[in-house]
Amino acid sequence: MAENKYLIFLGCAIPYRVSAYEISSRKVLQKLGVELVEMPEFNCCGLPLDPVSHEMMLILAARNLALAEQKGLNILTLCPGCAGTLKKVNKVLKEDKALREEINRHLKEAGLEFKGTADAKHIMQVLIEDVGLEKIKDTVVKPLTTLKVAEHNGCHILRPREFIGFDDPEDPKTLKTLIEATGATCLDYMDETECCGAPSVGVSDKIALQLARDKLNHIKMVDAQAMITICPFCHIMYDTNELRIEKMFNETYGIPILHYPQLLGLAMGLSPEELAIGELRVDASKILKQIAEGEK
Amino acid sequence: MVEKEPIKASEIDTKFKYEITKMHGGEKLMRCFQCGTCTSDCPVARFSETYRPRQIIRMTQLGLKERVLNSDTLWLCASCFTCTDRCPQGVEVASVIRVLRNLAAEKGIVPRVFKEQVSSVLDSGYAYKIPELRMKKRESLGLPPLPKGNPESICKTLRGLGFLKHLEKQGE
Ligand code: SF4
Ligand code: SF4
DSSP, X not given: OOTTEEEXXXXXXHHHHOHHHHHHHHHHHHHTTOEEEEOSSBOOOSGXXXXXXXXXXXXXXXXXXXXXXXXXXXXXXXXHHHHHXXXXXXXXXXXXHHHHHHHHHHHHTTTOOOOSOOOEEEHHHIIIIIIOHHHHHHHOSSOOTTOEEEEEOOHHHHOSHHHHXXXXXXXXXXXHHHHHTTTOEXXXXXXXXXXXXXXXXXXXXXXXXXXXXHHHHHHHHTTOSEEEESOHHHHIIIIIHHHHHHHHHTOOOOOOEEEHHHHHXXXXXXOTTXXXXXXXXXXXXXXXXXXXXXXX | OOTTSOOOGGGOOTTHHHHHHXXXXXXXXXXXXXXXXXXXXXXXXXHOSSXXXXXXXXXXXXXXXXXXXXXXXXXXXXXXXXXXXXXXXXXXXXXXXXXXXXXXXXXXXXXXXXXXXXXXXXXXXXXXXXXXXXXXXXXXXXXXXXXXXXXXXXXXXHTTOTTHHHHHHTTO
16 A cells, blocks of 8 residues: 555544644645545544444444455544544454454444554654654744743553554654654653543543543643644544633633644744644644744 | 341342353352452442452352342443453453343333433434534534444444333433
């Protein structure tokens, strides 16, 4: 399979309400020479339905992998949940013949078959493994050297270790390395790998928001000027909900939450408009100004 | 969870644990030695008075089937997999909880949000109903059209799955 050509798998959350992540990702990937092909048709990766029926999740994930196989391309996802699910199901079905046959009986009803010949990768993995740090650094024309940020990884691109195994779940390095490639400083803070709480929102808003607040407190403690995410759900938890959390718990943060491709795009010299930074709920003008001044 | 109620012998389903260990992800249930790592590292437990993964595992081992499957707290897990990664005994805690949720869902015990997502996938391929306006807006944002779902094909592949009957019952 061609190395830098992928089927882009948007998932459900991004087209529903996180366009800025898609816009900025497409922009930076284009700059890096990564070619994206649209999925011929789409269904949810299956993850949100796993709690209801594991078998349903397996079929839905396998269906997407089978479509990618037909196209002869690997999948690139922007959502760690989609990447984690497709990776896990790919591995399980490749290794467990009986289960593969059972799932294929379902897929056959729609004329599809899972063979295990396509891979699924999250954008972060594509950037670090296939594009490579050197190439990324070459595109950085405006290093963000005055900026101090905190990273937040998505759970499903780290855990479970046994199935994902792409970064160290207890001490993940990829996002940090990618952030540092932009010239910005990436700060360490307490409980860095802790979940944002998003999957619990539908069941208990309160617990989920307390979790998000916990993280915002920790990054405030180290004076991070922004948080960098690589997941649409984490982004909703921190950006969409930041003002709500401030009101609910009587806190002040004012910390903008940027999608990693937005950060990289700024370092590539793309404009805030091109990167849809205006779509962020938490005002990012302070750091944009700082970046602009840094250039002078 | 109603842990304060004394356990009656009649409540115990001695076969329950075997039901779980037969299922994908539940195989290592009996290895748990109740160290408490899962609960102490669980982000949800930190902010919940009632959610305790270690307790769910113990109740499952003991065979308190009805209590576990009817418990609201079962649905609080954020599926972050921290417990699974850190369990010293290799119990796939998050997957055991998912197995339990699947069994509850088969009996129709499932929070509404999950049912809505299943219905939406069956109708459109997407877990959320994406407003027409959003789809149109893509063009002005310079984004390619959204790939379409294929509900007919999706329904064919999912035919025969037990959970679907609970959707029909709802009249959806
Ligand atoms: S971490 Fe593992 S062994 Fe310890 S209580 Fe939880 S499930 Fe049991
Ligand atoms: S997967 Fe669920 S039980 Fe395990 S640590 Fe995360 S929220 Fe807690």
